[in-house]
Each structure stands twice: as structure tokens, then as C-alpha cells.
Amino acid sequence: MNTTGTFSGPSHKVCWSCKGPVDAVALFCDTCNAIQPPGQVDHFARFGVTPGFVIDLDAIEARYIALQQVLHPDRFTTRTPREQALSQQQATSLNDAFETLKNPVTRAEYLLRMAGQAPEGGEGHTVNDPELLMEALEMREALSDATDRSAIDAMIRDVRGAARDCEADLASALNAGAYERAKKLATRLTYLQKMTQEARAKKTRLAAA
Amino acid sequence: MALLKIHEPGQTPMPHAEDRKLAVGIDLGTTNSVVAVSRDDTPEVLRDISGGAAIVPSVVYYGADGAVIVGADAFARINDDASRVVSSVKRLMGRGIEDVKSIAGTLPYHVEIPEDASANGDNGPVMVRLNVGDRVLTPVEVSADILRALKIRAESALEQDIEKAVITVPAYFDDGARTATKDAAKLAGIEVLRLVNEPTAAALAYGLDNGAEGLYAVYDLGGGTFDISLLRMQKGVFQVKATGGDAALGGDDFDHAIAEYLLADRRAQNLADDVDTSAAKRLLKTARGIKESLTVRDDIDITLDLNEVISTHHISRAQFDDMIRPLVDRTVAITERVLDDADILPDEIRGVVLVGGSTRVPMVRAAVAALFGQEPLSNIDPDEVVALGAALQADALTGGSGNLLLDVTPLSLGLETMGGIVEKVIDRNTPIPVAKGQEFTTYQDGQSAMMIHVVQGEREMVDQCRSLARFVLTGIPPMAAGAARIKVTFQVDADGLLTVSAREETTGVEQEVAVKPTYGINEGEMANMLRDSMVNARQDMELRLLTEARVEARRNILAVEAAMKMDQELLTSDDSKAINTAIDRLQAAMALDDRDVINDLAEALDGVSRPFAERRMDRGIRTALAGHNIDDVARR
Numbered sequence: 001m002n003t004t005g006t007f008s009g010p011s012h013k014v015c016w017s018c019k020g021p022v023d024a025v026a027l028f029c030d031t032c033n034a035i036q037p038p039g040q041v042d043h044f045a046r047f048g049v050t051p052g053f054v055i056d057l058d059a060i061e062a063r064y065i066a067l068q069q070v071l072h073p074d075r076f077t078t079r080t081p082r083e084q085a086l087s088q089q090q091a092t093s094l095n096d097a098f099e100t101l102k103n104p105v106t107r108a109e110y111l112l113r114m115a116g117q118a119p120e121g122g123e124g125h126t127v128n129d130p131e132l133l134m135e136a137l138e139m140r141e142a143l144s145d146a147t148d149r150s151a152i153d154a155m156i157r158d159v160r161g162a163a164r165d166c167e168a169d170l171a172s173a174l175n176a177g178a179y180e181r182a183k184k185l186a187t188r189l190t191y192l193q194k195m196t197q198e199a200r201a202k203k204t205r206l207a208a209a
Numbered sequence: 210m211a212l213l214k215i216h217e218p219g220q221t222p223m224p225h226a227e228d229r230k231l232a233v234g235i236d237l238g239t240t241n242s243v244v245a246v247s248r249d250d251t252p253e254v255l256r257d258i259s260g261g262a263a264i265v266p267s268v269v270y271y272g273a274d275g276a277v278i279v280g281a282d283a284f285a286r287i288n289d290d291a292s293r294v295v296s297s298v299k300r301l302m303g304r305g306i307e308d309v310k311s312i313a314g315t316l317p318y319h320v321e322i323p324e325d326a327s328a329n330g331d332n333g334p335v336m337v338r339l340n341v342g343d344r345v346l347t348p349v350e351v352s353a354d355i356l357r358a359l360k361i362r363a364e365s366a367l368e369q370d371i372e373k374a375v376i377t378v379p380a381y382f383d384d385g386a387r388t389a390t391k392d393a394a395k396l397a398g399i400e401v402l403r404l405v406n407e408p409t410a411a412a413l414a415y416g417l418d419n420g421a422e423g424l425y426a427v428y429d430l431g432g433g434t435f436d437i438s439l440l441r442m443q444k445g446v447f448q449v450k451a452t453g454g455d456a457a458l459g460g461d462d463f464d465h466a467i468a469e470y471l472l473a474d475r476r477a478q479n480l481a482d483d484v485d486t487s488a489a490k491r492l493l494k495t496a497r498g499i500k501e502s503l504t505v506r507d508d509i510d511i512t513l514d515l516n517e518v519i520s521t522h523h524i525s526r527a528q529f530d531d532m533i534r535p536l537v538d539r540t541v542a543i544t545e546r547v548l549d550d551a552d553i554l555p556d557e558i559r560g561v562v563l564v565g566g567s568t569r570v571p572m573v574r575a576a577v578a579a580l581f582g583q584e585p586l587s588n589i590d591p592d593e594v595v596a597l598g599a600a601l602q603a604d605a606l607t608g609g610s611g612n613l614l615l616d617v618t619p620l621s622l623g624l625e626t627m628g629g630i631v632e633k634v635i636d637r638n639t640p641i642p643v644a645k646g647q648e649f650t651t652y653q654d655g656q657s658a659m660m661i662h663v664v665q666g667e668r669e670m671v672d673q674c675r676s677l678a679r680f681v682l683t684g685i686p687p688m689a690a691g692a693a694r695i696k697v698t699f700q701v702d703a704d705g706l707l708t709v710s711a712r713e714e715t716t717g718v719e720q721e722v723a724v725k726p727t728y729g730i731n732e733g734e735m736a737n738m739l740r741d742s743m744v745n746a747r748q749d750m751e752l753r754l755l756t757e758a759r760v761e762a763r764r765n766i767l768a769v770e771a772a773m774k775m776d777q778e779l780l781t782s783d784d785s786k787a788i789n790t791a792i793d794r795l796q797a798a799m800a801l802d803d804r805d806v807i808n809d810l811a812e813a814l815d816g817v818s819r820p821f822a823e824r825r826m827d828r829g830i831r832t833a834l835a836g837h838n839i840d841d842v843a844r845r
Contacts, residue, residue, distance in 0.1 A: 012829060018768040019815075019822030020776070021829025031775045032768035065446050069613055073642065073703040077402070077606050080761045088642050088702055095640045200549040204542055 016082070027071065027090065035071070035086045043097035043110060053111060053171040055101060064098045104167050105193060108174065108186040117179045120187045132188055139195055143202060152203045156196055163192040232373035232402055232607045233363045234410070234599025237355065237390065239299040239459060240432030240566065242267045243596035244359040246367060247604040252414065252597040255366040264592050265362070268296045269354050271341045279358035287494055291487035293342040297461055298355075300433045301337055301348040302393075303386030349389050353396035360399060373400045375603040377595050379434040380406035380619045381454035383665050383675050384707065402606045403704060407431070408438035409449055409614060410598030411564040414589055416442040423559035424450070428577050428585065429595075430540060431565035433459040437544045439551050439558075448615040451551035451638045453543050458536060460500070460567030466532040467496035467524070471513060475520050488515055503529045504569050530572045537576050544580060550638055561585040564594055616641055622677075622699055622707060625662035627652065629671045634699045637667065641705060646698040648714075655687040659695055661711050661720075682711040684718040751804075758804040762811045766792050769818050772825065779824045787817040 015022040017034030025045075026036055044051040047063045069075075071090040076083050100106045109119040139159070146152050166189045173182040234252070236243045241264040245254045254263040262281070270276075270283035271293050278286075287294050339346050356376075363371045376399075378390055387404055394401045408427035415425070422443050429436040436454035440447055471492065472484070484492065492515060502509045508525040548555060561577060563585045568574065577585050589597065605612045617640050623633040624647070634647050651659065659682045666674030685693050694714040701707050712719040769788060773780060791814040798806045 014822075014826060015768075017764065018772040019818070020772050020825040032771040034764075034768060065443070065448065065615075068615055069446060072613055072615070074403075074606060074613060078608055080764050081757060082761070083764075091703065092642045092644050092700075095643050099640065200546070204546045204549075 027067075035076070035083055035090065037086055038090045038093035041093075042114065043100050046094065046097040047101075051111060051114060053104075053108060053174045055107070057102065060098070060101060064094060067094055104170070105186055105190050108170055108182060108189070111174055112179060112182060112186070115177075115179060117183070120183045129184060129187070132184075132191065136191060136195075140198075143195075143199055146202070147206075149203055149206055152199050152206070156199045156203075159192055159195050159199065163189060163196070166192060230373070230607075231367060231369065231371065232375065232603035233367075233371055234596050234601070234603045235356065235359055235374050235376045235399075236407070236410070236596035236599060237299065237352065237359075237376055237378075237393075238267055238431055238595075239297050239434065239461065240267055241265065241592060242355055242359055243593055244363045245593070245596040245600035246363065247597075247600035247610075250601070250604070250610055252600040252604075254593050254596055255363050257362060258365060263590075263596075265355070265359060266296075267299065267355050268294060269298075269351055270294050271344055271346075273342060277354050279355055287490050291490040294490065295339060295341055295346070295351050296490075297433055298339075298348045298351040300457065300461070301339075302352065303383065303389035304337060304348075305385075349393045350396065352390065352393035356394055356397035356399060360397060372398070373402050373603070373607070375403050375405050375410075375599045375606065376401055377407045377410045377599045378404050379429075379431070379454060379456060380408055380436045380438055380452040381434065381456045383456070383620055384677050385675060386456070387705065402603055405599055405602050405614070406436070406438065406449075406452065406616065406619070407434075407595045408436045408452065408562075408564060409440065409447065409616065410596075410602065411562055411594045412438070412440045412442065412447055413598035413601045413612065413614070414594045415560075415562050415586065415598075416447060424553065424557055425560050425562060426544075426558045426581065427562045427564060428540070428544065428568065429454075429564035430567040430573060431459050432461050432567070433457070435459060435540050435543065437540070437547050439547060439553060445612045446615065447612070449617045449640075450553070451547050452617060452619050453547040453550070453637075454619075455539065455543060458539060460565070460570075461493075462536055463500050463533050463567065463570065464493050464496040466536070467499050467529070468492045470524070470528075470532060471496065471511070471522055474522050475513070475515075475518075478520055480518050480520055483516065491515070499524060500529070500570070504571060526571070533570070533572060537573055540573075541576055541580055555581050558583075562594075563587045564591050566592055616703075616705070618643070618701055618705070620665050621667055622663070622665055622701070623674070624649075624697060625660075625664060625671045631664055631666075631669055631671055631674055634697070635701065641701045642703050644698060644700040646696050649695045649697060650691045651685065651688065651693045651695070652690050654690050656690065656693070657685050657687065658683045659685065659711070661697060661709065663699075663707070663709050677707070678709065680709075680711075680720060682713065682718065682720050684716075685713050686716055688715075755802060755804045755807075758807040758811075759799050762795055762799055762807050765811050765814060766795060769814065772818075772822070776821075776825050776828075779828065780821060784818075784821050788814070788821065791817045 011024055012021050013024050014020070015029040015032065015034060015036065018029060018032035020029070020031050022029045022031070022036060025039055025041055028035055042051065044055075047060045047067075049055060049060060068091060071087055071094065073084060073087045073091055076087040079087075100110050112119045139155070142155060143152070146155065166185055170182060170185040170189060173179075173185055231246055231248070233255070234245045234247070236245075243254055243263050243265065245252050247253075256263050265280040266284040268280065268283040268287075270278040270286045270290070272278065273293070283294055284296070287296075337348065339348070339351065360371055360374075374394070376390060376394060378387055382390070390404060391401050408429045411427050411429065412425055423441070425440050425442060427436070427438045427440065429438070434454065434456050435458040436452065438452040439450040441450055442448075468489075492513075495511070495513060499509055499511060503524070503526050506526070508523065511522045511524065513520050513522060558581055561581050561583060563574070563577065568577075568585075568587070568591055574585065601610065601612060602614060604610045605614070617638045618635055619637060621633045621637045622635045623631040626632045626649070632647065635643060635645050649659070660679060661682060662671065662679045663677045664671055664674040665677050668674050682695065685695070692715075695711060696714055697709065697711045699707060699709055710719065769792070773785070773788065791810070795807070795810040795814055798810045
């Protein structure tokens with residue numbers, strides 16, 4: 001509620017509760033302690049880390065939990081509806097940021113977008129990487145031929161090994177600003193993740209049969 | 210009945226000190242229910258007056274004289290008045306006729322299929338009704354009777370009115386079943402602070418009791434449902450990593466397996482049976498006894514008197530194990546999938562918690578131990594652990610403790626797209642609260658409306674998922690096919706409740722629905738049901754708005770006072786006088802009952818303190834605030 005809207009610069013804004021100045025990225029007002037809206041902060045900044053593909057996920061998760069401990073709606077059950085709504089917005093932003101950074105594919109895509117690049121993918125996007133398509137075909141065939149769980153386990157191990165290598169390549173591509181290569185690698189990683197899921201689903205089906 | 214307790218202003222110095230009445234935790238189980246309370250981080254179950262059993266059988270007897278009896282006394286009447294006894298009603302919560310047809314044969318009572326069941330229109334599936342003696346009841350009403358009995362038990366044990374509770378539900382309960390549970394609580398005069406997943410509640414109880422840290426699995430096999438959850442516990446935070454289960458798999462199925470064996474064995478002995486519902490109820494009660502005996506014994510001899518035809522049988526533990534093996538294997542397969550979902554290997558699990566009476570069955574324990582390569586924990590009574598955890602969460606939500614639960618969506622949420630295919634918007638096991646949007650477009654030239662069909666479930670096709678709501682976004686201006694940009698946003702709050710909104714981005718046409726699947730109970734019916742228990746619903750609403758106005762006004766005063774203290778030097782004596790007068794007038798109004806006056810005076814306070822606020826902002830600009838970044842979290 002920037003009633004005195006002229007002050008809403010990038011570094012500070014008006015606290016909705018005491019109407020005084022408050023830092024634009026503050027979670028709580030210094031003066032009246034009221035919870036503030038989440039604001040436009042990138043997912044990395046939300047956890048106080050510099051953007052990059054290689055992250056310390058454990059440290060980020062610890063930070064995520066520390067932040068949820070003070071921002072989660074369960075902490076505001078007896079407060080005013082306005083404070084409850086803000087806490088929900090804060091917790092939602094935190095979850096969004098953490099979920100995006102947690103998965104290497106969404107993390108890579110997010111970094112691409114931060115660099116002004118449009119990642120590949122989305123429904124209906126045709127992959128035109130013949131090598132990847134060939135690899136996909138072979139793996140899918142191997143999966144449909146597999147009849148025992150240990151064979152599938154071996155496949156899952158292989159795919160996960162390939163995914164780890166792909167992540168390392170992705171890290172150096174993003175680091176070097178080789179965005180076209182990074183887009184291709186992100187698509188490949190998406191596909192490797194999907195393969196792992198399909199292999200696991202097949203394993204569950206075999207177990208149920 | 211007041212839903213909110215009003216304090217006189219001044220008696221509660223801080224807004225959050227509003228209402229510190231006790232709230233209880235309720236495990237509303239398929240077979241048994243338990244109520245517990247937590248004070249000073251110490252939860253305890255509430256027993257009946259004589260200090261007897263903690264568990265209340267989830268069984269209701271509806272007498273011909275209108276009497277409603279809940280618990281052990283109702284269970285005892287199965288033998289002589291079975292047609293008036295309802296049990297395992299939880300299996301029907303939030304279920305439509307179509308769901309129930311598939312399990313109807315396994316239910317110990319007659320299920321009414323309403324006339325209009327086929328014409329299921331836009332109101333969604335029609336709710337099932339039960340014929341009990343001369344009454345026709347919905348599962349919601351039966352559950353409400355159980356909840357009422359638990360409320361009374363809590364009130365007499367704690368010697369105060371109990372109006373708020375945390376109620377547990379299986380993690381795998383869908384939106385329909387959750388809403389039905391909330392409706393039942395409303396009927397019973399209980400405000401639900403939160404529905405908490407049963408395995409999570411169990412983990413809460415264990416976590417605090419044992420000071421546990423690390424990854425834990427909770428294997429919960431109750432009477433009618435199976436749940437498996439993986440949680441990470443650390444320093445008072447319980448983070449659900451993944452959850453899964455089967456809402457129609459439980460110890461009742463073990464009873465059925467035994468009952469079917471007994472009937473088959475009688476047929477083998479050339480004894481013909483015509484099993485009506487009363488006989489079925491008695492047979493299932495016998496089967497349950499056999500199951501319980503076989504948890505401690507290796508075999509058992511049974512004499513069965515059914516329709517006055519007596520037969521004898523012998524069942525060994527090994528035979529029983531064979532009967533239930535397919536069911537136990539199913540739980541293991543589901544557990545493996547959940548581990549995969551979370552990318553966790555069984556040997557990373559620090560401990561396995563067993564919940565639910567069915568985990569007493571030796572074969573179940575052995576299967577869990579084999580899967581995780583360790584003996585499961587069971588030092589808290591598996592019948593009581595869920596209620597104890599619910600009580601802890603009730604305490605946390607009323608401000609009494611610092612524990613925090615970070616939960617996830619148990620099932621994926623999506624939309625119907627062309628050809629009846631489900632497009633997932635929020636995947637299962639996504640942490641809540643969450644908001645996610647997806648863009649769609651029109652597929653016909655000049656299309657002016659779009660049907661939004663919200664579904665829940667993991668399957669690819671709409672008809673295999675549960676339909677939660679349908680609404681139509683109208684007023685789309687005529688455009689070529691594919692030109693409109695319709696953004697559909699799903700928002701799930703910390704309570705797990707879903708709100709869906711749709712917006713045409715080029716014009717801003719917008720529509721929003723709070724998804725509330727009612728399964729045939731329409732608003733009118735609900736109002737009728739409520740009339741009996743809550744005559745003054747309207748009055749309660751007024752009271753709630755008044756309380757909200759007071760809480761908001763109090764927050765306002767505290768904020769202004771904090772600013773006055775912080776930036777004293779910016780305050781002229783005129784300001785100070787005007788603000789203090791406005792505060793006094795507002796406080797006087799807060800002591801009275803007119804919410805409009807309170808709101809007006811709160812606005813007046815805003816007005817007189819504005820010059821002061823503007824001076825604070827001016828100075829803020831000049832000193833060009835720097836510093837305070839995201840690390841200033843600890844402040845509150």
C-alpha cells in the first residue's frame with residue numbers, strides 16, 4: 001500500500017503498517033516489526049547467495065528452513081488477515097525459489113532467463129538434436145525389453161551417471177556464457193531425468209505384477 | 210456457541226495474545242478415534258471419566274428412540290442390533306457413488322444410491338447416503354457424531370469448553386475427503402485449526418519425544434488407509450519430503466480376507482450361506498478377533514455360528530500371512546515409489562516409525578524391517594501416536610510452541626485439456642503454500658468462453674482422476690484460434706486448500722473459484738444440517754468481523770506507538786496530541802461492539818498520523834537507507 005508512492009525507490013519503500021521507511025528487501029519492519037511483502041528479488045538473492053549453477057544446496061536448504069521458521073503462515077495464525085496474507089506470499093516465494101534452485105534443470109533454465117535467454121522445452125517443443133533422439137530411442141527400447149528389476153537398477157545407475165556428467169558440462173557452459181550449448185544440455189538433462197522416472201515407474205509395475 | 214473468544218481491550222497487550230484457550234488434537238480414525246491435548250510441549254491422551262481406554266471405537270449406534278451412542282457401547286451392539294450400527298464410515302468420506310460401487314461389497318452396511326446419481330451434472334459426484342435403521346445419513350453426519358463424542362470427552366477431562374482442534378487425515382486423502390472432514394467438524398461445533406496428515410502427526414510425536422534428527426519414514430497402516438511419508442526432522446522443524454499411499458487399503462481388508470476364507474471353508478464343508486448385512490457385520494467382527502489373536506499366537510481354532518449353522522475352522526499364522534501377502538506387498542511397492550520420488554535410498558533412513566493398529570501384525574512388521582534393513586520404532590503406542598502429534602500441532606498453531614511443520618501437496622493438481630488429457634499444474638509432493646500458473650489458448654476462431662476443469666490425481670486421463678471443480682471463463686473477446694492467452698493460476702495455501710483463477714491476459718477478463726468439492730451436499734443442505742447445531746451462524750460471522758476489526762485496530766495503534774517512540778524528534782507537540790487523542794478515541798470504540806465505528810476511528814488515526822509518517826519517509830530518503838538486507842531475518 002504505497003500511499004505515498006513517490007518514495008517507492010529500489011532501496012526502500014513505505015511500511016504498510018507504520019507508514020515509515022523500510023528497506024525494500026527487509027522481511028520485517030525495523031520500527032514496528034510488521035511482516036513485509038516478498039518483493040522482487042531473484043531466487044538466489046532470497047537465500048543470500050550469488051547466482052550460479054554450482055550451489056551449496058545444503059546451505060541453501062538450511063537458510064530456507066531458517067526463513068520459513070519466521071515467515072510461514074503457521075507463525076501468523078492469530079495475527080490480522082493482512083499479516084496472514086503477507087506471510088503466505090512470503091512462504092510461497094520461498095518455496096518457489098527453493099524448488100527452482102533444487103532441481104538442476106529448473107536452476108539452469110532460471111539462470112538462462114536471468115541472462116535474457118529463452119530456454120528450450122515446454123510442451124510441443126520439438127527436440128532437433130539427432131544425437132539425443134537416437135540415444136533416447138535406444139534407452140526406451142532397452143527399458144521396454146527389461147524384464148527383471150536388477151536390469152532396470154543397472155539402467156538407472158547408468159542414466160544417473162550420465163546426468164551427473166551432463167550437469168558438470170552444463171555448469172561450465174553456463175559459466176562460460178555458452179548459452180546455446182547450455183540450452184541443449186538442459187534439454188538433455190530434462191530427458192535424462194524423465195528416463196530415470198520412467199525406469200522407476202516400470203520397476204514399480206514389475207513389483208506389483 | 211461462540212467461535213471466538215473476545216477479550217476486553219487492554220487485557221491483551223499484544224494482538225497475538227488473543228485467545229489462548231486450549232485446542233485439542235483429534236485422530237479421527239477408520240476403526241478407532243483418539244483425542245489428546247498438549248501443554249508445555251507435553252502431549253497426553255484424554256481418557257474417559259473412569260480413566261479407562263484412550264481409544265474410542267469409530268462406531269455409532271442409532272437407536273430407534275433417536276439415541277445416538279458412540280464408541281465401545283455402540284460396537285457392542287453389533288451382535289444384537291447390527292442394522293443400527295455404523296462403522297468404518299471414514300472409508301466413505303468425500304466419496305461419490307462411483308467410487309463406492311467398487312468397494313460397496315466390502316462395506317458392512319447398505320449404501321443408498323440416490324435417484325439422480327446418473328444425472329451428475331455440474332454439482333459433481335453425488336454423495337453416498339447410508340440407510341441406518343429408519344434414518345438416512347451422510348458419512349459427514351456420522352463423522353460429526355463421532356467428533357461430538359470426542360469433544361464431550363475432552364471438555365469433561367479438561368473442564369473447559371473446547372472449540373478448536375487439529376484433526377488428522379490420511380496424507381493420501383484427496384480434496385473431497387478433506388472437505389468432508391472439515392464439514393463434519395463444523396457440524397460438531399469444532400473449528401478446525403488445521404487438517405494435518407496422520408503420518409506427519411506421528412512424526413511430530415516421535416520427533417519431540419526422542420529429539421530425533423535426520424530422515425525418518427512413517428509407515429502408517431490403519432483400519433482403512435495406508436500412508437507412507439518421508440520426513441526430515443531438525444531443531445523443531447518437520448519437513449515433509451514425500452508422501453504417498455492408498456486411501457482404500459488397510460486392516461479392514463485383512464478382516465475381509467479372513468471372512469472370505471471362512472465363507473469359502475464353509476462352502477467346502479457344504480454349508481450354504483446367505484449372508485445379509487447383519488451376518489456380515491458379525492462375521493467381520495469375528496474375523497477381526499481372529500486377526501488380533503494371530504498377532505500373538507501361531508494358530509487358532511474357531512467355532513462359527515452364522516445363521517444358526519455352526520462350523521469349525523482352523524487358521525495358522527502362515528495361512529493368514531498368505532491371505533494378506535498381496536496387500537502387504539502393495540504397501541511395499543508404494544513405499545518404494547515414494548522413496549524414488551524423493552530420491553532417497555532405504556539405507557539413508559535413520560528410523561522407521563510404525564503407526565496404526567494394523568502394524569501390530571507380525572508379517573507387516575517383518576516386511577517393513579526387511580525393506581529398510583532395520584527394526585522399526587514403536588515405543589509410542591501406535592493407536593495413540595497420531596492424536597499426540599495432532600495435539601502438539603494444535604499447541605503450535607495457538608502460539609504455545611515453536612514447532613513448525615512444512616508440508617507438501619499429497620496429490621498432483623491439474624487441468625483438463627483437449628482430448629481429456631490432464632495437464633499437471635502442481636506436481637505431488639510440492640511444498641505448500643504454492644502458487645503456479647500455466648498459459649492456455651483457445652482452439653477455435655472467435656471462441657468466447659473456456660471451460661476450466663480442475664482435477665486431482667496422478668493419471669494421464671481426466672476420467673481416471675478426481676474431478677474437483679468446473680467453471681467457465683467467459684467474456685473472451687473474439688480472436689483467431691490460438692491468439693488468446695489464458696493464464697490459469699493454482700494457489701494452495703498452508704491449509705492445503707486450493708484456489709483457482711483464470712485470466713485472459715490481453716483483456717484482463719478474470720474469474721476465480723475457491724475449490725470446494727462437496728460431493729452432493731449443496732450449500733442448502735449444508736445449511737440445513739448446520740441449523741441444528743449452529744443456529745447463530747450469522748451472529749458468529751458478525752462476531753468474527755468485529756474481532757478482526759479490533760485486532761486490526763490494536764495492531765494499528767501498536768505500529769503508530771512504535772514509530773512515535775523510534776522517531777520522537779520528528780513529532781511536533783500538535784501531532785503528538787492529535788495522535789494520542791485519536792488513539793484514545795479508537796481504544797474507547799474498541800471496548801464497544803460497533804465494528805463500523807472502530808474502522809472509522811482507525812482510519813481517522815491513519816489520517817492524523819500521516820504528516821508524521823511523511824516526515825519519517827522524507828528523512829528516510831535523505832539518509833538513503835542502506836544496509837538492512839535479507840540477513841536481518843532474526844528481527845521480529
